[in-house]
Amino acid sequence: MxxxxxxxxxxxxxxxxxxxxxxxxxxxxxxxxxFFAEDGVSIDGLAEKEDDAEFQGILYDRSRxxxxxxxxxxxxxxxxxxxxxxxxxxxxxx
Numbered sequence: 091m092x093x094x095x096x097x098x099x100x101x102x103x104x105x106x107x108x109x110x111x112x113x114x115x116x117x118x119x120x121x122x123x124x125f126f127a128e129d130g131v132s133i134d135g136l137a138e139k140e141d142d143a144e145f146q147g148i149l150y151d152r153s154r155x156x157x158x159x160x161x162x163x164x165x166x167x168x169x170x171x172x173x174x175x176x177x178x179x180x181x182x183x184x
Contacts, residue, residue, distance in 0.1 A: 094109045094111060094150050096108060096109060096126065096154050097109055097147055097148040098147070099125055099145065099146060099147030099148070099153050100114070100144075100145070100146040100147065100177060101125045101127075101133065101136065101143055101144070101145055101146075102136065102160075102161070103134075104125075104127050104128075104131060104133055104184070105127075105128055105129050106123070106125055106126050106127040106131070106173070107125075107126050108124050108125035108126055108145070108147055108176075109124065109147060109148045109149070109150060110122065110123030110147065110148070110149045110150070110158070110160075110162075110178075110180065110184070111123060111146060111149070111150040111151075112151045112152070112177075114135060117163050119126075119183075120151060120179065120180070120182070121179065121180035121184055122178065122180070123145060123147075123149075123162065123177075123179075123180075124175060124177055124178070124179050125145065125147075125175070125176045125178065125182055126170075126172065126173055126174070127173045127174045127175075127176070128173060129172065129173050131173060131174065132174055133167055133174045133176055134167050134174065136158075136164045136167065136176060137138075137164045137166065137167045139164075139166075139177070142161040142162060142163055142181050143160070143161070143162050143163075143164055143178070144159060144160070144161055144162070145160060145161075145162045145178060145180075146158075146159040149184050151152070155168055158184045160180055160182055160183075160184040161180070161181045161182050162178040162179060162180050162181060163178060163179055163180075163181050164176050164177070164178050165177045165179055
């Protein structure tokens, strides 16, 4: 997997940094990503919500990067020294 740069991003109403990327699977392309909330902001509640969240930020697809907005499902929220980190998968094709 390539190393990607963090860019300004938004997850629902939360500001922070993150990115999304495409990954080949046996079923076709899957879109995954990571989002880091700003310092001191807790995004723990997003993982427990039934509704999908909306990610707005950079999508890396092969060698291209584009600004996209799409629905995502939060798969994990981890507390880190630099703030909360959310892992997500796209629920629709960006």
